[in-house]
Amino acid sequence: xxxxxxxxxxxxxxxxxxxxxxxxxxxxxxxxxxxxxxxxxxxxxxxxxxxxxxxxxxxxxxxxxxxxxxxxxxxxxxxxxxxxxxxxxxxxxxxxxxxxxxxxxxxxxxxxxxxxxxxxxx
Numbered sequence: 692x693x694x695x696x697x698x699x700x701x702x703x704x705x706x707x708x709x710x711x712x713x714x715x716x717x718x719x720x721x722x723x724x725x726x727x728x729x730x731x732x733x734x735x736x737x738x739x740x741x742x743x744x745x746x747x748x749x750x751x752x753x754x755x756x757x758x759x760x761x762x763x764x765x766x767x768x769x770x771x772x773x774x775x776x777x778x779x780x781x782x783x784x785x786x787x788x789x790x791x792x793x794x795x796x797x798x799x800x801x802x803x804x805x806x807x808x809x810x811x812x813x
Contacts, residue, residue, distance in 0.1 A: 698751055698779070700787040706731045707744045708784045711754055712776045719757075720771040721745070745774060753780030 700708065710727035711719050725741045748754045757775035776784070795802075 698753070698783050700783060703728075703736075703740070704744055704748060705784065705787050705791070706736075707741055708748060708753060708776060708780060709788075711745075711748075711774050712781070712784065715776065717773060719774045724774065748780070749774075753777055753783055 706728045707724060709731060710724045713727055714723055721738065721742055724745070725736060725738045728741060729736045745754060749756065754774045754776055756772045
């Protein structure tokens with residue numbers, strides 16, 4: 692029997708999945724997810740990249756399209772796809788974030804030296 696490969700997250704996937712979890716509800720649609728991901732990344736992220744990543748996360752079973760919103764009232768208004776994190780998505784995100792924390796803690800003294808020298812970022 693072939694052992695299945697563990698699901699892992701790339702950095703951008705981690706940011707997008709974190710945004711879906713943070714918005715968790717009626718506001719977890721593409722544009723709001725882009726805004727939240729940009730906030731986490733501290734820079735503007737491309738909306739197309741967010742949608743491609745959401746599709747990849749959906750294929751991995753980490754998010755689902757929970758529902759479509761009501762049609763927006765403006766002329767030509769479309770329904771929005773509302774994304775929701777799955778229980779597996781929560782587990783994978785938690786493991787990914789914990790690994791990031793461990794990596795940061797293992798290199799913390801390096802970062803502290805840089806900050807003491809007045810450098811905020813590398």
